[in-house]
Amino acid sequence: MTRGMLTYIGQRLLLIAFTVLVVSFVVFLGIHSLPGNTFVNERVRGASLALLLHEYGLDRPVLVQYWDFISHAVQGNFGVSIVNRGEAITPIVLRELSVSAELGGAALLLTIGMGVTFGVIAALRQNTWVDYSLTTFAIIGYSVPSFVIASLGVLIFGVWLFDVTGGAFYYPLTWDGTYGTVVELTVPAVALGLFTSSLVARITRASMLDVIHQDYVRTARAKGVKNRVVVVRHALRNALIPVTSVLGPLIISIITGSVVIENIFGIPGLGKEFINSILSHDYNVTVAVFTMYALLVGVANLAVDLTYTVIDPRIRY
Amino acid sequence: MTQPVLEVRDLSTHFFTDDGEVKAVRGVSFEVMPGETVGIVGESGCGKSVTAMSLLGLVQRPGKVVHGEIMFKGQDLLKLNKEELRNIRGRDIAMIFQDPLSSLNPVLRIGFQIDEAMRSHDKIPKDDISQRGIDLLKQVRVPDAVHRIKDFPHQFSGGMRQRAMIAMGLSNKPDLLIADEPTTALDVTVQAQILELLRDLNEQTGAAIILITHNLGIVAGLCRRVLVMYAGEIVEEGPVEQIFESPQHPYTWSLLRSVPRIDSNRQDRLLSIEGLPPDLIDLPVGCKFNPRCPFRIERCFNEPPVIENVADAQRAACWVTMTRAYDEMNAATITDTSPGAASGVHPRGRRPAADLTPAATAETLSD
Amino acid sequence: MAVVAAPRADQEFASSTLVREQASLWRDGLRRLRRNRLALISAVYLILLGLVAIVALFWTPYPTSAIGVAQIYSGPSGSHLLGADELGRDLLSRLMAGAQISLSVGLLSAAIVLGIGVVVGLTAGYFRGWVDGIISTVINIFYGIPALLVALLMVTVLGRSFTNVVIAISATVWMDVARLVRGQTLSLREREYVEAARASGARSGKILFGHILPNALGPIIVAVTFVIPSAILFEAFLSYLGVGIPPPTPTWGAIASEGVQALRLSPHILLFPSIALSLTLLAFNFLGDGLRDAFDPRQKR
Numbered sequence: 009m010t011r012g013m014l015t016y017i018g019q020r021l022l023l024i025a026f027t028v029l030v031v032s033f034v035v036f037l038g039i040h041s042l043p044g045n046t047f048v049n050e051r052v053r054g055a056s057l058a059l060l061l062h063e064y065g066l067d068r069p070v071l072v073q074y075w076d077f078i079s080h081a082v083q084g085n086f087g088v089s090i091v092n093r094g095e096a097i098t099p100i101v102l103r104e105l106s107v108s109a110e111l112g113g114a115a116l117l118l119t120i121g122m123g124v125t126f127g128v129i130a131a132l133r134q135n136t137w138v139d140y141s142l143t144t145f146a147i148i149g150y151s152v153p154s155f156v157i158a159s160l161g162v163l164i165f166g167v168w169l170f171d172v173t174g175g176a177f178y179y180p181l182t183w184d185g186t187y188g189t190v191v192e193l194t195v196p197a198v199a200l201g202l203f204t205s206s207l208v209a210r211i212t213r214a215s216m217l218d219v220i221h222q223d224y225v226r227t228a229r230a231k232g233v234k235n236r237v238v239v240v241r242h243a244l245r246n247a248l249i250p251v252t253s254v255l256g257p258l259i260i261s262i263i264t265g266s267v268v269i270e271n272i273f274g275i276p277g278l279g280k281e282f283i284n285s286i287l288s289h290d291y292n293v294t295v296a297v298f299t300m301y302a303l304l305v306g307v308a309n310l311a312v313d314l315t316y317t318v319i320d321p322r323i324r325y
Numbered sequence: 326m327t328q329p330v331l332e333v334r335d336l337s338t339h340f341f342t343d344d345g346e347v348k349a350v351r352g353v354s355f356e357v358m359p360g361e362t363v364g365i366v367g368e369s370g371c372g373k374s375v376t377a378m379s380l381l382g383l384v385q386r387p388g389k390v391v392h393g394e395i396m397f398k399g400q401d402l403l404k405l406n407k408e409e410l411r412n413i414r415g416r417d418i419a420m421i422f423q424d425p426l427s428s429l430n431p432v433l434r435i436g437f438q439i440d441e442a443m444r445s446h447d448k449i450p451k452d453d454i455s456q457r458g459i460d461l462l463k464q465v466r467v468p469d470a471v472h473r474i475k476d477f478p479h480q481f482s483g484g485m486r487q488r489a490m491i492a493m494g495l496s497n498k499p500d501l502l503i504a505d506e507p508t509t510a511l512d513v514t515v516q517a518q519i520l521e522l523l524r525d526l527n528e529q530t531g532a533a534i535i536l537i538t539h540n541l542g543i544v545a546g547l548c549r550r551v552l553v554m555y556a557g558e559i560v561e562e563g564p565v566e567q568i569f570e571s572p573q574h575p576y577t578w579s580l581l582r583s584v585p586r587i588d589s590n591r592q593d594r595l596l597s598i599e600g601l602p603p604d605l606i607d608l609p610v611g612c613k614f615n616p617r618c619p620f621r622i623e624r625c626f627n628e629p630p631v632i633e634n635v636a637d638a639q640r641a642a643c644w645v646t647m648t649r650a651y652d653e654m655n656a657a658t659i660t661d662t663s664p665g666a667a668s669g670v671h672p673r674g675r676r677p678a679a680d681l682t683p684a685a686t687a688e689t690l691s692d
Numbered sequence: 693m694a695v696v697a698a699p700r701a702d703q704e705f706a707s708s709t710l711v712r713e714q715a716s717l718w719r720d721g722l723r724r725l726r727r728n729r730l731a732l733i734s735a736v737y738l739i740l741l742g743l744v745a746i747v748a749l750f751w752t753p754y755p756t757s758a759i760g761v762a763q764i765y766s767g768p769s770g771s772h773l774l775g776a777d778e779l780g781r782d783l784l785s786r787l788m789a790g791a792q793i794s795l796s797v798g799l800l801s802a803a804i805v806l807g808i809g810v811v812v813g814l815t816a817g818y819f820r821g822w823v824d825g826i827i828s829t830v831i832n833i834f835y836g837i838p839a840l841l842v843a844l845l846m847v848t849v850l851g852r853s854f855t856n857v858v859i860a861i862s863a864t865v866w867m868d869v870a871r872l873v874r875g876q877t878l879s880l881r882e883r884e885y886v887e888a889a890r891a892s893g894a895r896s897g898k899i900l901f902g903h904i905l906p907n908a909l910g911p912i913i914v915a916v917t918f919v920i921p922s923a924i925l926f927e928a929f930l931s932y933l934g935v936g937i938p939p940p941t942p943t944w945g946a947i948a949s950e951g952v953q954a955l956r957l958s959p960h961i962l963l964f965p966s967i968a969l970s971l972t973l974l975a976f977n978f979l980g981d982g983l984r985d986a987f988d989p990r991q992k993r
Contacts, residue, residue: 027833038849147981151974153925155932155945156966159952163959221385223427229383230422231442231493232415235407245432257835264840268933272952282841283933286848298841305836321432321477 012324013317017310024306031302032081032295033074039291040070077295086296091288097296101278105300108270108277112262114193115201119258123205124251127212128244134217142209149206154265158199158272165195200269204258208251215247222246249320255312260305328399329356330500330533331380331418336393338372338379345606349375349388351557357501362527362534364544364565366580367554370602373537376554377503381420382410398500416446419494423506425486429478435462435489436474442496449497461492465522484515491522495530505537520546541580545569553577556603556613559632563639573641573648575620579662599663612644619659619667620650721910724986731982734975741972745792752785757940767960775960777950783961786942787968793943794924794972797858801923804862805869806916812866813873814900818881827874831867839864843926844935852938861926865919872915876908883907910987917983921976928969944969 058067066073080087086097130142219225220243228242229235267279274280278297285293317323334354340347350372357363365373378384380395382402395402397418402410414420419442422428430438439458443449449457462470465488478486487507494502504523508516524547527534536547544551544565551568553561553576561574572578579598600617603609609616612625624644632642645668650656654667665671748756764780774783816827846860877900880886886903894902930936931945939946944965951962 027836030833031837035845038845041849147977148970148974151921151977152970153928153973155929156948156970159948159955159962159966162952163955163962167956167959223422223424224430226383227422227428227490227493228430228441230381230414230420231445232411232413233441233445234411237445241433242430246430249432260836260838264838267841267844268929271933283935286844286935294845298845301838301841302836305838309836319432321434322479 010324017314020310020313024303024310027306028299028302029078032078032299035298036074036077036295037070039294040073077292081296081299086299087292089290089293091285091290091293097293100281101293101296101300104276104278104281105304107275108263108266108279111193111196111200111270111275111277112259112266114197115204115262115265116259118197118201119204119208119262120251121205122201123208124212124244124248126205127209128216128239128247130209130213131216131220131247132239139213143213146206146209146213149202150210152202154199154203155268155272157202158196158269161195161199162272196269196273196275199272200262200265203265204261207254207258211251211254212247215250216243219243219247245319249316252312252316252319255315256309259308259312263301263304327359329396330359330361330398331357331535332394332396333376333380334394334396336376336379336390336395338375338384338388338390340388342387347605348608349557349605350379353393353554353557353559355552355559355562357533357535359500360527360531360533361550362524362536362548364536364538364548364551365554366538366541366544366551368602369539370605371554372557373554374505377420377505377535377537380503381414381418383414383420412446415442415494415499416448416497417499418501418503419497419499420503420505421487421490421494421507424510425483425490426478426510428490429486431478433477434474435476435478435481439474439489439493439496442493446497457496458492461496462489464495464526465489465492467492483511484518487511487515487519488522491519491526495526495532498530499532501533501535503535503537506539507536508543509538509540516543517546523547541569553580556608557605558613558642560614560643561639561641562632563636567636567639571636571647573635573639573646574614574643575618575645575647575650576614577641578647578650578656582662612642615664617664619662619664620645620647620654620656621665621668621670623670625670721986728982728985730978731986734978734982737971737975738979741791741975742795744788745795748785748788748792752782752788754782754785756785756789756942757781767958774964775958777947777961778954781942783947783964786947787944787964789942790944790947790965791968791972793854793937793941794927794969797854797861797927798920798924798976800858801861801865802916802919804858805866805919805923806912808862808866809869809873809915810905810912812870813875814877814904816870817874817877818896818900818904820878824874827870831871834864834867840926840929844930844933847930847935852935854937854941857927857930857937858923860930861923865922865926869912869915869919872911873908876911877904880904880907914980914984914987917976917980921973921980924969924976925973 068076077087084098086101089095089097089100126142126146130139130146133139224246225238225242228238233242263279266277267282269275270277270279271283278300281293282297282301285291285297333356336350336353337348338350340349353372353376355363365376367373375384375388378388379390380402382390382405384390390403393403397413402413405413429435433441436455436458439461440454443454443457444451459470459474462474467473467485467488473481473485478489481489487510491507494504507523508519511519520543523534523536526532527547534547536544538544548565551562551565552559553568553574555574555576561568561572561577568577569581572581576598583598598617603613603616609626610629611627612618612621612630615621615625618625622645628644630642630644632640635641635643635646635648647656650667656667659667661667759779759781764776764778768775774787777783777786812827816824843857843860843864846863847856850856850859881899881904886899889899889903927936927943928945928948931943932949934946934949936945937943947965948962948969951959951965954961
């Protein structure tokens, strides 16, 4: 690793820290400017309300509250939940992060595996029925919203085929902290990854078609390199460069999608917590989860950009 | 008498496009002796590159070799299956291309790409491959080869990339090297270096070279024999000095007249060839050069000329030939090279200007 | 005198060839579009959907929010073509009204995004320097955060309403168009006819809106076409999660969400809005692809 590379990573980490700070600040201010408060649903009034607000430090100026939040957050302490009185947020969020990461990871694998494979096949069989069906499938895949696919998944596998599946992908209501099994993950991961894999398939196809007519592919053939090696080593490796460039947006899309998927399938991850916290006005949790998301996206984008240097030697930071 | 290393008989390659059948190469025949250097010259689109690609079975859809024989060391390359042909490519017949930047894979190291050529075949023992890669790079005069072999193509200059391509081509000690416009993308000074390198390598390794170019000067610098192609056919062939001295086909004559020469006397004015090459879908009847030829006669519009001996070791496909044009049409002094200008022959119902328009324009093709 | 006249002649020449060039570009584009059958079918579908939305303004088979016009959870029947929901409301009427919501959200957001994108992109691309630096950084920051989740928070903070949903969506998807306009401006400002206009002393505004913008129009239209389905998707997504336009407004996302609750009993409540939504998104995507092939040939594969 070169010195320039380390400097670059350092700069990027600083930028991530800055972005996370700004995002958490804006979200914090926004959420605290909401009319009413967390206890509005609990019919607490007068002195007891003042006492509650005081207990959670909610009667202080908002900037003081933010300072309190962020100075603890950088030490890894997101404070306590207001709805579930006094429960520490950090351990919950971390546990939920691992659940979400598992689902998101599965969807990402599916996205890249399925997307690249179908894209390559479609390109190699250009203008045949294989190409046409894969292309059409991809357009449908990125037009049908993930929540529709997920709902249909629930309908088909959870209702119509209940006798066969036993509703395998439902997480028990009282989650015991174990990870989902392959069976449990399949339907949610497909629902989550279908949109992104359609996108990857489209990009891979287009970029394979472009690359396959490049001079260096002809050179490889002229050298007598085996066809399979030409396709994988010479064509695909170059075709993956544009695919890598959309990995960042893809990861964001998967994170976004996970919010709805987790809610539909009742998967106890960050996304479910995010919506729950908004609906129940548990604002400390909302801010914590969103800060987590900003951090996640920043790190993922950095990882993608570093992958770029591995896959394309012309790029140096 | 030695056997030719390559013998091409009546080769035709067509492209089956939506607009029609593009007859890019038609009935091309020639041979290459071991260690010989042969140039193929012609304007862009005359079929010289397609001929080269056909030799190695590299013509991609919608193109297809429709007819002919390519005899290489006693076997017909067109009758081989994919795997057998792959084993000839890069091993016995190597090819280098015009643009050395786009022809090298940008994401693989130079050394890897050279080694890959050897690893794809079993000619070079596995243990020798990495050392031979460095030796080859030294042989094509890349400075600091030991270190540069780990570079990526973008770290090489244009000339060095072409050297690396040549090293790759030579790695399996081929019998024949096909160089398709190897110097076109390079600076003039680098061009000269690459040509000198090719000449030296031809002497050192004994590999025959087919040099494809639109530049007659490059042919003169490297080749012993030259084939002139026009509209998918060979119109003239012979030893380089002889062709340069007394071209017999009007096309060759015009080509030579359009190149500035230091040794020419003042009266030889630079003349350009008027008009465009014919549309390869809808070819003219008779001689394919007749729409542009200043020396055409009636026969040129009716019968396609057959290539035949016009002098010792020199053949041309022309009903007139330049000897007759000099004798009867004052070819030495003409200044007007428009179609039929020297012979005064214009076909019925056609104005001279109509000859200059290509038969099919983009407009008529798109419908 | 001659010195003054020359550039003006240049400019006239430049703009007249420009007009001709554009005219033929548009004609070619329309011809290419007519050949694209999927894009045409999509356009027809979308026009029909638009008509349905307009009709729904004045007439629906039953009042959209009238409870108990049908038996609750009843499936499709002669009097209720698409059945009824958990409160006995007529589903067809609600879907018709939903089309109106989806299309207005899509079109309004696209219009706002077009406005933001053009202003921001032209500014960044034309003035370059530190202006471009700041704008590009902001664009990159926006690209670095999950847009949909920001929209979700915005709606929560601003309050759940149609207007706020449109604002939140526009505020989070404007970057594509802005970046495109910026790129187009950067390359177009170096063209000869722009140079000629500048040499003749044309004002910045005239150059931007008279020369640069018309030439960037093709790609911009294509990009804006793709904003419409994302806006519709965002809206459906928010409604589905229960944080979008509040009930009883019948949005497709909200109806689908109600359908999930009644999945076992009457899956048609989920299926019909899902189909309507998917077909609409599909049509916009096909149309966008068709427009891109027709009017942005450089992107064509």
